[in-house]
Amino acid sequence: MSILNVENIQKSFGKNEVLKNISFSLEKGEVLAIIGSSGSGKTTLLRCLNFLETPDKGRIIVNGETLLDADKNTKRNEKEIRRKRLHFGLVFQSFNLFPQYSVISNISLAPLLMAKEQLKNEGEYMGEKTYRAAAEKIRENVLSLLKKVGLSEKKDEYPGNLSGGQQQRVAIARALALDPDVLCFDEPTSALDPELTGEVLNVIRGLKSSDSTMIVVTHEIEFARDVADKIIFMDSGVIAEEGTPQEVIINPKNPRTREFLARFNQNFS
């Protein structure tokens, strides 16, 4: 069973049809890279998966559970949406760290709030019965995540004192702290100076080897070719081409894909 099935997602803003009929699926542990020119709908797609936008049509299914069926007019209360969006994590282009919290608090804030709520409602959070024990467990997890992204030394810094690359790595750790089924990245390196993109891409590479399922919207074609199991090329709201890196990047069939990639090769040479 696929971990994620996206079926016929459509989304318009007014008259502007941004996503026309998007369907794809993803297996556990796979990395999907989404490429495509500006305005093709990549961000909107990630925002739909994370319930920041509501698709007009289509279905989103995770682990066999239908999280969203736009045709069925189900009441969407906040609590339900919160539960559903936790299947996904999102790393933003502009990091969006909380400036008033230290690195460690940025990462632990949401899990701690979650622990408090679950302890109150269910008397248990991940096997722990007291807030103290839960907080200790969360702290351990956060420290190991910081190690994973190579920022153990910076745990007490504030985001404003970190480089862009470091901030983005904190943002990745923050998203991982809730252990999402699918972690989405929206151009995680495009707000960074070129010399800082490597450290962030390396962290994402590292996550692949630890079996995270990821969707990465990126303009880093080489990275997509090396890391992705599957690539989607989006063009004005549709999936114009889909396949392995070999198929999409090395031997593209669609002329639009070729044109898009040619522009990139020009930039590189």
Place this chain on the structure above:
Amino acid sequence: MDEFLNITQQLLTGFGENCFLFIITLVSAIPLGLIISMGSMSRFVPLKAVTKTFVWIIRGTPLMLQLFVVFYVPPLMSDGEFVFSRMNAAIVAFIINYAAYFSEIFRGGIEAVPKGQYEAGQVLGMTKTQIFFKVILMQVIKRITAPVGNEVITLVKDTSLASVIAIPEILMNAKDFSMEGLIWPLFYSAVFFLLFCGVLTILFSFLEKKLNYYKG
């Protein structure tokens, strides 16, 4: 010497009125301003329009005029049935006036927090309330400390406007002395304001420094 003590005491009594008006206005106008700012950011268009018009009128007319209106209009309209005491009239006018100013500062502060902060909270599964209190509020407070400080210091000095409806505040007393030929109490009264505003300035810059523990 006797004269000095006597005048000091008179001015102090007057300044007591200023301080009283200041405190009552401050503690009421801040929460009321928060409510008004919610109205002016509301997605419910009629509420938003009404609030914005209200704020426009209050900020667009002199506080002195508002004092006159609150004090003189109710008795005229009710045939003398309904009368504010002088101090109550001043309190009402000041609270409304300052709440309107504070509401604009709050609105500016809240709207200046980037949308990405809310969205980051949302994708982390936080509730709207959690996002507001744990993520947004602190950033708003940091942004509004300086403008609120300015407004508070203006309020200290504005309290002397209450003399236009004959509240015996400090400047009114000082002016009475000058009519008797004594000029220096006027300057002396300035010392009271300077001291009070000085303390507030120190307080607010301390707060600003505290909040400067993080950038952004």
